[in-house]
Amino acid sequence: MTDHHLAGVGASAALGASRMRFRTWPVVAVALLGLLGLIVASILAVQRKADIAYAHLDNLNARYREVETRLRRVRADLHLSGILARDYLLDTTTPAADYRSRLVAYRTESDRMLSELEPLLRHSDPTRFDKLRHELNEYWRSYAPLFDGMTVVVDRYGFLRREIVPRRDAVMNISAEIEELNNENLHAQQQAAAERQRELHQYLTSTLAASLALGLAVAIIAVIRIRVLEGRSEQQHSRTQQAEQELRRLSNQLVRTQEEERKNLSRELHDELGQMLTALRMEIGRAERAQAIGSPAFSATMNESKSLVDRMMRMVRDLAMGLRPSMLDDLGLEPALAWQAREFSRRYNVPVDLAVDGDLEKLPDPQRTCVYRVVQEALTNCAKHSAATEIEVKVVRGRTLLDVSVRDNGVGMASTTGHRGLGLTGIKERVKDINGSTSIQTKPGGGTVVHITLPVPAADSSKENLVANSAR
Incomplete structure (x- = not known):
């Protein structure tokens, strides 16, 4: 995401430089x-x-x-x-x-x-x-x-x-x-x-x-033009410094976020999966002892072991789905969004209403991945910040555009311009990377609406599947 942001800043700087290079x-x-x-x-x-x-x-x-x-x-x-x-x-x-x-x-x-x-x-x-x-x-x-x-x-x-x-x-x-x-x-x-x-x-x-x-x-023209160029140069220098500071801040925050994600993953593996493996080893030891003495508890021990294995499989599947849901590639975008809505409702006890209009099966891989990640990040922000009791996710496939909106009835925000986190910045950069647009409407006590619009190429999705998975 930092690379995308850097590319955006570079494009903005190039645009400013092209304006400054007006042939005077x-x-x-x-x-x-x-x-x-x-x-x-x-x-x-x-x-x-x-x-x-x-x-x-x-x-x-x-x-x-x-x-x-x-x-x-x-x-x-x-x-x-x-x-x-x-x-x-x-x-x-x-x-x-x-x-x-x-x-x-x-x-x-x-x-x-x-x-x-x-x-x-x-x-x-x-x-x-x-x-x-x-x-x-x-x-x-x-x-x-x-x-x-x-x-x-x-x-x-x-x-x-x-x-x-x-x-x-x-x-x-x-x-x-x-x-x-x-x-x-x-x-x-x-x-x-x-x-x-x-x-x-x-x-x-x-x-x-x-x-x-x-x-x-x-x-007069020369003086005015020089003053304009000096003003643009100062503005561009200020924007460049701000962009450098923003990049430095985002890079540091990204490193902290990655470390936090690794810590959470390590905790999940150690606390959940490690304990289940320890319990499974203890159950296997009990089963061996019960088998050795011919105890009728052998069958109950084996059933408990199977239960632990099932729990570990679900846990590994949940971790894998959090990193990259396989059903997004196997079943398509709509089932993946439906699974994400159910998991969010189950985990946070907040109902999520998912509405899909149009065929999402032939979307190119960059668009499918972008929509999934945007909805995932928007739901995560709702869980962390909005204190919402209802969430509505709407996906509408048009002939040339794809509209996605995530609406909640939470506490809202005073302004999005001063937002300093990676969540909304990541959404904007990910959408901008495939030539889309992002709008965020919010006010204190009035909830938040995250709306994105993505262009839909006319090519068949089978050709688009050959695109590299860099957007993942």
Whole structure:
């Protein structure tokens, strides 16, 4: 029985260990990997957004510088052309062709700058750009009469004031408007860049908050799980210590019980069987003496000897039946239970009502032995503790289950959880060993009911008889 209890404790410990071996590390690993992935993704996303923002700012600054530089060159060409026209009017020695070639160079440079400005300004303000191109072309064409036969100085100065200066001023105004537009575009783009920077800050803030939340969740889960595991470990350690103490106590009690059983058996053999053997030897001696002298007491002595032999046979049979009833194997479970009920009633003068429902002949040997021992132990407990006057034993065979109950009207018990004896523990362990269940209902003054339920295999009992007799 101690081995069964040890197996039960081992199974309980294995169950607790399996619960404690719940795979926590994959959850924590996935959470940590998710946190790491979120951080890496956040860094890459921030880097990408920052690169886009910086590239946009660089493009914006480069465009602004390019527009500003080309407008400045155009304005410079206009100023240089005006200076060239003034020098031409004041200089009467230098041929006009030299001034014309220099003016053409200025115009060529201005047209080149205008061509470079076109992709920069065409999409933003095509109207002003077309107007700038038109005014520039008119400005450069207005110089043609100055070099084509206009000889009177007064006419030249008047032409310069009437034709060239207004057109130059118009071009300068358009250039200023374009520069103002460029500044406006720069300001708008700077605002857009600031908005992107705010979005980047918001993204950083949300990513940091998500990372912190995930990290906090992982930390909380890990701490809670560690606390749970520590609690389970402490509980398991406490249960293990209690199981060890219980095993040690039960082992010591089992040794004492075995010694007590051996002492009782030795007492029975010595006091009863030994005295009967001594009396038989004395009767045989009397018979020998009576036979020697031819006394008529020989026949009475032999009858007394036969009576002693019968008593010894009954005693040996009772001892054997107490250890392992042969009728359980020869006649079956129901006759063995009936004999046990009669013997208990005869010995303790307490009536036992046995009720059997169903066929018990084809039960496997483990189930038959278990039922017999459970009823035997329950009756023994009734005799020792309950002070009952009536006992009812009921055995019901179902298709897949076997129900056994032993009910008495004794004094009952306050609780079964604190019971420290081998009786009820042996019943529970024996039933548990063949996958059965045990329930004990009791209360002070209300009697006790021991109820067990055993599974009944579908196989034929002839096959089950080949099972080892370890349950005996």
